[in-house]
Amino acid sequence: xxxxxxxxxxxxxxxxGRLSDADIDATAREIRIALLEADxxxxxxxxxxxxxxxxxxxxxxxxxxxxxQQVIKIVNEELVGILGGETRRLDLAKxxxxxxxxxxxxxxxxxxxAGKLAKYLAGQGHTPLLVACDLQRPNAVNQLQVVGExxxxxxxxxxxxxxxxxxxxxxxxxxxEARRSQHDMVIVDTAxxxxxxxxxxxxxxxxRDAVKPDEVLFVxxxxxxxxxxxxxxxxxxxVGFTGVVLTKLDGDARGGAALSVREVxxxxxxxxxxxxxxxxFDVFHPDRMASRILGMGDMLTLIEQAEQAFDADQAEQAAxxxxxxxxxxxxxxEQMQAVxxxxxxxxxxxxxxxxxxxxxxxxxxxxxxxDRVQAIIRGMTPAERADPKIIxxxxxxxxxxxxxxxxxxxxxxxxxxxxxxxxxxxxxxxxGGFGGGGGGx
Ligand code: GDP
Ligand code: MG
Numbered sequence: 042x043x044x045x046x047x048x049x050x051x052x053x054x055x056x057x058g059r060l061s062d063a064d065i066d067a068t069a070r071e072i073r074i075a076l077l078e079a080d081x082x083x084x085x086x087x088x089x090x091x092x093x094x095x096x097x098x099x100x101x102x103x104x105x106x107x108x109x110q111q112v113i114k115i116v117n118e119e120l121v122g123i124l125g126g127e128t129r130r131l132d133l134a135k136x137x138x139x140x141x142x143x144x145x146x147x148x149x150x151x152x153x154x155a156g157k158l159a160k161y162l163a164g165q166g167h168t169p170l171l172v173a174c175d176l177q178r179p180n181a182v183n184q185l186q187v188v189g190e191x192x193x194x195x196x197x198x199x200x201x202x203x204x205x206x207x208x209x210x211x212x213x214x215x216x217x218e219a220r221r222s223q224h225d226m227v228i229v230d231t232a233x234x235x236x237x238x239x240x241x242x243x244x245x246x247x248x249r250d251a252v253k254p255d256e257v258l259f260v261x262x263x264x265x266x267x268x269x270x271x272x273x274x275x276x277x278x279x280v281g282f283t284g285v286v287l288t289k290l291d292g293d294a295r296g297g298a299a300l301s302v303r304e305v306x307x308x309x310x311x312x313x314x315x316x317x318x319x320x321x322f323d324v325f326h327p328d329r330m331a332s333r334i335l336g337m338g339d340m341l342t343l344i345e346q347a348e349q350a351f352d353a354d355q356a357e358q359a360a361x362x363x364x365x366x367x368x369x370x371x372x373x374x375e376q377m378q379a380v381x382x383x384x385x386x387x388x389x390x391x392x393x394x395x396x397x398x399x400x401x402x403x404x405x406x407x408x409x410x411x412d413r414v415q416a417i418i419r420g421m422t423p424a425e426r427a428d429p430k431i432i433x434x435x436x437x438x439x440x441x442x443x444x445x446x447x448x449x450x451x452x453x454x455x456x457x458x459x460x461x462x463x464x465x466x467x468x469x470x471x472x473g474g475f476g477g478g479g480g481g482x
């Protein structure tokens with residue numbers, strides 16, 4: 042199985058210090074097999090692996106992960122990126138009703154989805170109307186009526202004997218009905234065929250032209266595997282669609298169809314169906330799908346844990362350093378950069394409890410001052426950063442010239458640094474040390 046193979050690749054690579062081309066190639070081979078086993082279409086596999094390899098080659102070596110884990114992490118991130126790229130919510134019409142049309146092969150789960158979607162939208166305060174435009178199968182209208190009852194959402198259907206036997210006409214009238222009775226959403230269920238055929242496509246296109254949908258959702262059975270690409274292309278060309286819904290994810294399909302359809306049609310996967318009940322429905326989660334395709338949720342959890350542990354380790358080391366008074370300017374610079382990556386300091390400080398008293402200082406806070414501090418520290422040699430005591434007058438002059446600041450700026454920084462370090466030490470003394478005391482005594 043895949044996880045066995047990955048385990049063997051992992052053992053082969055464990056302990057190596059960095060990502061070599063051979064490591065990347067070996068892991069890529071396994072990933073390739075995994076994707077094919079998940080029924081991802083071959084051309085999609087190829088271009089995906091290519092992207093992953095390029096990224097892996099340029100990747101910085103992680104200290105938290107072994108090389109195989111690192112490649113897997115990259116693969117996972119790329120997958121999540123592609124699957125979730127441009128994820129979006131339903132496009133609502135400026136003037137209601139918003140019209141959502143469902144298209145897909147027979148048995149793909151359209152009618153079931155219509156009910157799920159109706160219930161979901163009603164739960165969000167919408168007032169959907171379900172429309173039965175599958176007049177092909179004898180029982181189809183009734184099926185939607187049952188679904189509508191369960192979802193507690195009204196169904197618009199041709200009544201026996203009222204002469205409407207044409208799904209296009211039904212769809213047109215349903216929009217009028219929605220306007221009249223103030224439904225803000227219309228969900229149009231359509232007929233499907235077991236295979237792609239022209240008549241079905243034409244009917245779907247006619248319904249589309251009649252209702253001018255804001256969204257056409259292509260409903261795809263995740264179990265179909267390699268056929269997904271052909272079907273999706275046929276519907277793209279025959280009707281066109283703006284989003285994808287994957288169904289039957291409660292089955293044992295590995296979900297490769299998701300990646301193929303996303304790549305080939307460029308349309309986002311918006312919802313996922315995972316059972317026959319109305320509740321078995323959710324917005325699409327790219328991360329869950331990625332780990333399903335890779336078939337290695339456990340491995341991904343492990344990777345996450347390893348990284349978190351590593352971060353915690355580093356934080357603890359930094360905290361220990363603070364307390365012991367061994368803080369260097371290098372640490373200072375690192376911390377400053379880490380904090381600044383989180384956004385403008387004003388915002389950050391504003392979120393701290395008790396920041397109210399600091400308001401005035403915050404208002405005067407000058408980010409440029411920080412730029413200057415960073416420039417100064419960057420202008421120092423490693424030895425100077427590690428032990429600021431050695432920064433004598435001639436060194437100060439050299440740093441000032443190099444960083445474009447004055448000697449007094451440097452005096453300022455160095456003396457404030459020593460003050461800060463002293464303060465940290467005192468605080469550490471008071472609170473019994475940073476980092477180690479999380480459990481409380
Ligand atoms: P339609 O022909 O596209 O309208 O498909 P249906 O909604 O009638 O669904 C076809 C069959 O698939 C029915 O038996 C449904 O109960 C079943 N079905 C639909 N969605 C799901 C799903 O997410 N999981 C499972 N297990 N069955 C589903
Ligand atoms: Mg149906």
